[in-house]
Amino acid sequence: xVYRYNEIVQTSEVAxxxxxxxxxxxxxxxxxxxxxxxxxxxxxxxxxMKGIAERAGVGRQTVYRWWSTKAQILLEACxxxxxxxxxxxxxxxxxxxxxxxxxxxxEFLTGSPAGLAYRALLGxxxxxxxxxxxxxxxxxLAEPTQIVLDRVRPVAPAMPEDRxxxxxxxxxxxxxxxxxxxxxxxxxxxxHANSLLYAWQS
Amino acid sequence: xVYRYNEIVQTSEVAxxxxxxxxxxxxxxxxxxxxxxxxxxxxxxxxxMKGIAERAGVGRQTVYRWWSTKAQILLEACxxxxxxxxxxxxxxxxxxxxxxxxxxxxEFLTGSPAGLAYRALLGxxxxxxxxxxxxxxxxxLAEPTQIVLDRVRPVAPAMPEDRxxxxxxxxxxxxxxxxxxxxxxxxxxxxHANSLLYAWQS
DNA sequence: CTCATTTCGAGGCACGCTGCATCGTATCTA
DNA sequence: TAGATACGATGCAGCGTGCCTCGAAATGAG
Numbered sequence: 001x002v003y004r005y006n007e008i009v010q011t012s013e014v015a016x017x018x019x020x021x022x023x024x025x026x027x028x029x030x031x032x033x034x035x036x037x038x039x040x041x042x043x044x045x046x047x048x049m050k051g052i053a054e055r056a057g058v059g060r061q062t063v064y065r066w067w068s069t070k071a072q073i074l075l076e077a078c079x080x081x082x083x084x085x086x087x088x089x090x091x092x093x094x095x096x097x098x099x100x101x102x103x104x105x106x107e108f109l110t111g112s113p114a115g116l117a118y119r120a121l122l123g124x125x126x127x128x129x130x131x132x133x134x135x136x137x138x139x140x141l142a143e144p145t146q147i148v149l150d151r152v153r154p155v156a157p158a159m160p161e162d163r164x165x166x167x168x169x170x171x172x173x174x175x176x177x178x179x180x181x182x183x184x185x186x187x188x189x190x191x192h193a194n195s196l197l198y199a200w201q202s
Numbered sequence: 203x204v205y206r207y208n209e210i211v212q213t214s215e216v217a218x219x220x221x222x223x224x225x226x227x228x229x230x231x232x233x234x235x236x237x238x239x240x241x242x243x244x245x246x247x248x249x250x251m252k253g254i255a256e257r258a259g260v261g262r263q264t265v266y267r268w269w270s271t272k273a274q275i276l277l278e279a280c281x282x283x284x285x286x287x288x289x290x291x292x293x294x295x296x297x298x299x300x301x302x303x304x305x306x307x308x309e310f311l312t313g314s315p316a317g318l319a320y321r322a323l324l325g326x327x328x329x330x331x332x333x334x335x336x337x338x339x340x341x342x343l344a345e346p347t348q349i350v351l352d353r354v355r356p357v358a359p360a361m362p363e364d365r366x367x368x369x370x371x372x373x374x375x376x377x378x379x380x381x382x383x384x385x386x387x388x389x390x391x392x393x394h395a396n397s398l399l400y401a402w403q404s
Numbered sequence: 405c406t407c408a409t410t411t412c413g414a415g416g417c418a419c420g421c422t423g424c425a426t427c428g429t430a431t432c433t434a
Numbered sequence: 435t436a437g438a439t440a441c442g443a444t445g446c447a448g449c450g451t452g453c454c455t456c457g458a459a460a461t462g463a464g
Contacts, residue, residue: 024411045329050450059413064452119328122380126325127247132383139381160397164374164390168397172366172373178324178380179341181334188366195362195370195401202400226440252421261442266423 024066030056031063032077039074040113044120071124071131074117079138081114086144094152098169098193101148105141105173106183119178145170156200168196226268232258233265234279241276242315246322273326273333276319281340283316288346296354300371300395303350307343307375308385321380347372360404370398 034056038047047070053060067073085108088100108115118140125132145166152159159165172192176184184192236258240249249272255262269275287310290302310317320342327334347368354361361367374394378386386394 027412043329048450049452053413057413059411059415060451061414061453062412065411068452123325123328126321126380127245129383136382141381160390160393163378164386164393167374167378167386168394171375171377172369174377174380175373176365176369178328178376179343180338181331184366184369188362191362191366192370196397198404199397199401229441250421251423255442259442261444262422263424263426263443264441267440270423 027056027058027062028066030058031066031073034058035070035073035077036113036117039117039120044070044074044124069131071121071128071134074121075134075138078114078117078121079140081112082108082118082140083144085112085114086141087147088144090151094155095193095197097148097151098197099190101144101169102173102189102193103186105170106177106189109174109177110181110183122178141170141174142166152197152200156197158202159200165200229258229260229264230268232260233268233275236260237272237275237279238315238319241319241322246272246276246326271333273323273330273336276323277336277340280316280319280323281342283314284310284320284342285346287314287316288343289349290346292353296357297395297399299350299353300399301392303346303371304375304391304395305388307372308379308391311376311379312383312385324380343372343376344368354399354402358399358402361402367402 031052034052035047038052038055042051049063049070050060052070052073053063056063063073067076086101086104088097088104090097091100109119121131121135125135146162149159149162149165149169160168173184173189176182233254236254237249240254240257244253251265251272252262254272254275255265258265265275269278288303288306290299290306292299293302311321323333323337327337348364351361351364351367351371362370375386375391378384
């Protein structure tokens with residue numbers, strides 16, 4: 001296959017799914033680790049494919065071989081952490097489960113590197129449809145939210161369908177962080193959980 | 203004042219607040235109009251200061267004279283439209299006011315050029331603290347939301363403080379659009395309005 | 405163990421955008 | 435009419451992108 005400038009090139013050659021990766025794992029981990037660090041240190045906007053490669057001690061082409069976008073790297077770097085940070089143990093009654101989740105979500109979005117990565121990706125998704133699709137296929141928030149909703153549903157007969165219930169639960173927290181940069185206080189989170197539960201129980 | 207490359211330069215010289223603008227208005231309008239069009243046509247990511255200037259038939263330095271960032275231009279280009287599109291007339295009871303607002307907000311975020319601009323700005327705010335601050339100082343959503351909340355509060359004694367109530371109201375809608383790109387159906391918006399009103403009435 | 409295959413790090417390069425400098429011109433004010 | 439100012443256009447260094455090329459190193463089949 002011949003590459004030329006200003007020509008739309010299918011990325012079928014770049015970033016092959018799993019062709020055979022003899023000693024890739026070391027470089028792969030180095031890149032993911034570098035992205036994780038750089039996001040906190042310099043921010044998403046100043047994070048550069050070139051900079052990532054240099055920081056990881058890796059050739060630029062090595063980065064392009066497995067990922068074609070900053071967003072792809074970032075998603076892969078944060079998705080596991082995000083899942084574990086957002087999965088709260090079942091504990092206490094419905095209200096307690098909701099509150100635990102809202103607190104975990106707030107800490108994730110405001111304090112965790114993985115949460116910072118998710119916010120950066122969600123921001124980029126507003127500029128680039130491909131990133132949006134990427135984020136939809138591996139939606140970080142949907143799964144942990146669903147787990148909590150499933151716990152609450154038995155005692156919340158008026159809870160609407162999953163999609164609306166999920167946005168009712170995490171939407172206010174996400175909106176607050178995205179617009180102001182900081183989360184709601186624990187006391188307000190508790191009020192929010194109580195409101196929802198009250199509405200869902202009648 | 204001397205400019206040099208790779209030197210942090212105060213933007214005090216560029217974009218003076220209101221020094222005197224003899225025949226600026228024509229160029230200013232041309233730029234704002236060009237940004238409005240280009241956002242829809244090519245998207246935020248592909249929108250370029252150079253491209254804006256060319257599209258507006260304006261020198262690049264003229265653009266830098268009045269604004270220092272794509273985000274500044276975009277905000278100025280959409281803030282008036284946003285306010286008018288999100289201000290719903292008082293009509294009917296509390297539930298009707300809430301629903302009207304939620305419908306207007308959904309249409310704004312999914313169908314309006316101004317809404318597209320707001321989403322792009324909110325996305326950029328996740329990458330750049332300056333944009334976040336810019337967006338906070340002229341928060342497009344806060345004011346219209348507050349108007350609706352003030353109408354509803356007299357019949358909603360259990361409504362929490364403004365900040366939480368506002369995010370409870372628009373957070374789910376915003377989160378839905380930001381994550382999936384499309385809004386909730388009217389029927390789901392109605393359900394959401396009913397939920398909130400029920401909870402706020404205690 | 406040997407050798408073809410593949411990836412590795414490093415560097416090169418064309419292209420486009422950024423942001424300031426500068427030019428000559430058009431417009432407004434005094 | 436004279437001075438001040440903003441205008442459009444253009445030039446430029448610097449930097450990131452994404453593909454190419456190179457020789458070295460590691461892999462895995464025979």
